[in-house]
Amino acid sequence: MKMQERFIKNKCTLGLLLMLLYVCPTHAAKIVVSGKNESYAGETLELRRYTEKILNSSESVATAKVSKEGDFRFEFDLTNECQVFLPGDAQRGYIYVEPGKSYVVEIPNKRVRTLSEKLQPYFEPNEYLFFIQNPDKKGVNMKFLQFEDAFDFFTMKCLASKGDVDTVQYSVNELNRIFADMTTKFQKNYKDYRCLLLKAQFSDPVQMNSVYSEFGKLGADKTNPAFWDLFNNVFYNLIPNTLGSEDFYVFKKIIETSNAKMLLMHIQERYKMTDVELKELVSIKIVGDLAAAEIFDNKLVVKMLQNLSAVMTMAENKELALNVAATVGSTLVGEGAPNLIGHDLNGKKHELNEFLGKYIYLNICNSRLMKTEKDLKILDRFQQTFDNQLQVVNIFVYDEKENVEKITKGLSGKMQVWLAPESDVLRKIYNARAIPSYYLMDNEGKFVLLRKAEPNDELRYLLLNIFDNNK
Numbered sequence: 478m479k480m481q482e483r484f485i486k487n488k489c490t491l492g493l494l495l496m497l498l499y500v501c502p503t504h505a506a507k508i509v510v511s512g513k514n515e516s517y518a519g520e521t522l523e524l525r526r527y528t529e530k531i532l533n534s535s536e537s538v539a540t541a542k543v544s545k546e547g548d549f550r551f552e553f554d555l556t557n558e559c560q561v562f563l564p565g566d567a568q569r570g571y572i573y574v575e576p577g578k579s580y581v582v583e584i585p586n587k588r589v590r591t592l593s594e595k596l597q598p599y600f601e602p603n604e605y606l607f608f609i610q611n612p613d614k615k616g617v618n619m620k621f622l623q624f625e626d627a628f629d630f631f632t633m634k635c636l637a638s639k640g641d642v643d644t645v646q647y648s649v650n651e652l653n654r655i656f657a658d659m660t661t662k663f664q665k666n667y668k669d670y671r672c673l674l675l676k677a678q679f680s681d682p683v684q685m686n687s688v689y690s691e692f693g694k695l696g697a698d699k700t701n702p703a704f705w706d707l708f709n710n711v712f713y714n715l716i717p718n719t720l721g722s723e724d725f726y727v728f729k730k731i732i733e734t735s736n737a738k739m740l741l742m743h744i745q746e747r748y749k750m751t752d753v754e755l756k757e758l759v760s761i762k763i764v765g766d767l768a769a770a771e772i773f774d775n776k777l778v779v780k781m782l783q784n785l786s787a788v789m790t791m792a793e794n795k796e797l798a799l800n801v802a803a804t805v806g807s808t809l810v811g812e813g814a815p816n817l818i819g820h821d822l823n824g825k826k827h828e829l830n831e832f833l834g835k836y837i838y839l840n841i842c843n844s845r846l847m848k849t850e851k852d853l854k855i856l857d858r859f860q861q862t863f864d865n866q867l868q869v870v871n872i873f874v875y876d877e878k879e880n881v882e883k884i885t886k887g888l889s890g891k892m893q894v895w896l897a898p899e900s901d902v903l904r905k906i907y908n909a910r911a912i913p914s915y916y917l918m919d920n921e922g923k924f925v926l927l928r929k930a931e932p933n934d935e936l937r938y939l940l941l942n943i944f945d946n947n948k
Contacts, residue, residue: 505554506576510539510561510607515547516586524551524561528793530705531762532800535562558617558663559700565602566590572607573617582607592845595875596912617664624656628671632678640679649675662698669695670703677711685711689748696752708758715763717770732764732773737784740764757794760785761801768805779806804908810927814839814918815906819872819895822882827895830922832868836943838930839916840871841903844880848913855932857888859940864891866920866944872897874912 510524520543525535538561539553555576562571567588572580584607594600612619631648638644649672659668673695677688692711698704716732719725724747731740740760750756764785767778782802786795806812817829817839829837840856842849853871860869870893873881878896885894903909907916915930930936 505556507552507554508574508576509550509552509579510572510574510582511548511550511580512582512584512607513547513549514543514584514586517543517549518545518547519543520587522549522551522563524553524563526559526561526700527702527705529699529758529797530709531758531765531797532804534797534800535564557700558661560702563607567594567602568605569602570605570607572609573621575617578613578616580607581610583610584608592843592875596843596846615658617661620656620659620664621667624652624659624668624671627652627655628675632675635675635679642684645676645679663701666695666698666701667703670698670701670707674703674707674710677707686749689750693749693751693755697755697758699754708762712759712762712766714766714770716767717772720772729773732767732777732781735777735780735784737781737788740781740785741788754791754794757785757789757791758797761794761798765801765805775805776811778802810924812924814916814922814924817870817872817903817906819870819897821893821895822878822885827893829870832870832893833922834920835866835868836863836920836925836940837918837922838867838869838932839907839918840869840932841907841909841912841914841916842871842873843912844873844876844884846913850884852913852932853885853888853892857892859932859937860891861889863940863944866947867940868893870895872903874903 521540522543523540524538526538527533527535538555539551541549541551543549555574558573558575560571560573562569563584565587567590568585570584572582574580585605590600606618606622609618631652635641635645635648652668652672652675656668659665673688673691676691677685680688688711692707697708716725716728719728727743727747728740731743737760741756744750744756744759744763748759750759761782764778764781767773768775779802782798782805786798786802789795789798814829814837818826820826829839838856838859840852842852856869856871859867869891871885872895874897876896881894881896885892897903903914907914915926915932916924917926917930917936919925926936926939
């Protein structure tokens with residue numbers, strides 16, 4: 478073999494080895510996260526990590542039983558760096574972990590939501606980074622803290638320049654220069670996604686085309702929180718935001734014909750999304766967002782998501798598309814309402830299905846709200862007027878029996894008055910984002926009214942019309 482041929486062969490072999498080392502996962506190594514907080518004594522804590530942030534699904538990583546003294550210790554094996562979080566009612570802590578490393582951390586005292594927080598329709602727990610004792614200054618947590626400080630600085634610089642193109646590019650270049658040591662795949666992806674987010678924040682519709690193209694080249698790293706920040710920022714309400722443009726009419730034709738293959742092809746061609754996983758995630762995101770936009774009938778949205786699931790190549794995305802479809806379809810006019818379980822003030826268990834055969838009016842409420850007392854009086858009159866055709870079910874959430882007894886005293890006793898067995902059950906099952914929330918179902922348990930079911934004269938006239946026609 479000639480020397481030149483041997484050199485080329487050796488060079489190719491070396492390149493292949495390097496590629497395999499980069500692509501193939503490393504062996505799992507133990508990670509330890511430990512600490513102490515007496516406010517959690519006797520509880521079982523759980524660390525989780527997000528699997529996707531369209532529906533915010535997550536999986537368990539490790540659990541730890543907290544001792545009487547408040548000591549806890551998580552031990553688990555991972556092959557790559559990732560973010561794990563500690564869920565909580567009012568606050569959510571997180572930490573970045575690296576295989577083979579141990580972390581001694583401090584977490585704030587346990588806190589539960591106040592009533593006002595419970596009644597906020599879009600409440601999200603406050604996020605905090607675990608305080609790490611004697612942190613590794615070259616570790617991923619310190620790097621990301623420093624990066625985020627710099628990211629905020631350059632964001633303000635770009636704002637001050639009113640999004641000047643040269644200033645934005647300078648800021649991106651500086652972030653790459655300062656943090657050249659972020660070289661692991663997880664860290665580099667984090668940096669690349671954040672830099673692209675900086676560009677996206679200051680791009681006009683024409684400049685966004687290069688953002689889409691660059692995003693397509695980066696691909697999807699679903700374990701990386703920076704990916705989801707960029708993804709949900711760039712593709713939020715993408716179709717409604719094109720309203721009135723040529724792009725919108727292309728989307729309109731695709732949605733109205735439920736052509737899933739055409740949608741995937743359009744995303745690939747129009748937005749340069751050649752990465753299969755990213756392309757499929759984008760399609761789920763932009764179709765799912767249509768449910769709240771109310772541009773298309775939600776039945777079309779559900780059908781499109783179901784069709785997308787059928788043509789997708791990745792099993793996880795197939796399942797995600799169906800889950801989003803189920804979420805959108807769970808409160809769809811004309812669709813069957815999910816069954817609901819509650820307990821009356823005597824502790825007796827009831828189900829919504831007990832009242833099939835009558836129209837059902839569901840009032841999700843709380844005794845501390847002034848509106849609830851007014852609603853109950855109106856609904857009690859409705860119940861007495863339409864007693865043979867209608868059953869009003871008042872379900873009190875985040876409430877105490879004594880308060881409910883007090884506010885319902887003096888009513889006819891014909892309405893159902895329940896306590897929710899689980900405070901967030903309505904949010905999970907009925908997508909009830911606000912309290913009070915109202916739903917009207919027909920005698921087969923199908924939704925008739927959602928957002929426009931507030932107890933008032935308009936609803937009374939509607940009920941009169943319905944029941945007169947059913948005679």
